[in-house]
Amino acid sequence: MDRRALLITGVTVVLAAAAAAAGLALGRDGDNSPRLAGRIAVVEGCGLRHMWPDGTDQRRLCLRDISAAVSLSRDGRTLAWDTKASSTFGILVADADAKNERGLQLPPGVNFEPSLSPDGNRLAFLHSPADDGRYDVWTTSTDTSLDVAEQVTAVRGVSFVAWSSAEHALAYVKGGSGETREGTIVLVRPDGDDERLLGRGGEPAWSPDGKHIAFVRGTDLWTAALDGSQQRLRVRNGRSPAWSRDGDQIAFLRAEKCGRPACKERVFVAFSDGSNPHAVGPGFPAGRSLLWLPDPNE
Secondary structure, eight states, rough: GGGGGOOOOOOOOOOOOHHHHHHTTTTTTTSSSSSSSEEEEEEEEEEEEEETTTOSOEEEEEOOEEEEEEOOTSSSSSEEEEEOOOTTTEEEEETTSOOOOEEEEOSSSSSEEEOTTSSSEEEEEEEEEESOOOOOEEESSSTTTOOOOOOOOSSSOEEEEEOOSSOOOOOEEOOTTTTTTOEEEEETTTSSSOOEEEEEEEEEEEEETSSSSEEEEEEEEEEETTTTTSOOEESOOEEEEOTTTTEEEEEEEEEEEOSSOOOOOOOOHHHTSSOSOOEEEEEEOOTOOOEEEOTTTT
């Protein structure tokens, strides 16, 4: 399903200022690795509904004109999201508290599915000169004064892109199905060099250390090392995987059984080895995506 086509509506609730401000720092004593899981965030309503990993303390962070995809830089300082007003900007970036919002200089056409580099200085995204469903990976700077967008792939058939949380690399899906977005997962440097195939799957999500990728294959969640080895089935019946910021857990979405053609989805959390999957929080309309925001105590 093309997430750019999802129209998201809802009420506006402001994120607690303390959580937003404190969430900018990573680690302690000069260590840049988060030691806490963070807060699970679901694209919903006016932006993100986020909560603790047990589903409590639900809040909203509103993002102007949000369409479907949101990315947070690994350092916790920068947000990017695609917008419904693609003829205006297509993608907006802001500080982690959604302030200091700005648009980027992007190539003419359709631009969506943003994914930020670990330091938030660069952005990968999908682009097509026309809204024909045939996309390629591009990158650009998040410095709004620069017009430096560059094309990475030339396959005219990319459905997903994710910037590594630790490595100078991208993961993208080519040849994906319009329904599942499952195709071939490809790893490549942001300049397009050193392309290598990981295998069949969709929705790749990098582990915090950049050494493994979680992905969807069929209806299940798998993980693999970057050379394609250590492929393991982790969780049956799940999609939209997202690693916690400490790397110990993976959140994902699973459809509820409702006896109707379209059922709501629930957020589930499991340990990174797939054990102890359990539901948290409320149900959401199908087609949402997940990410983890910084814990205010980081």
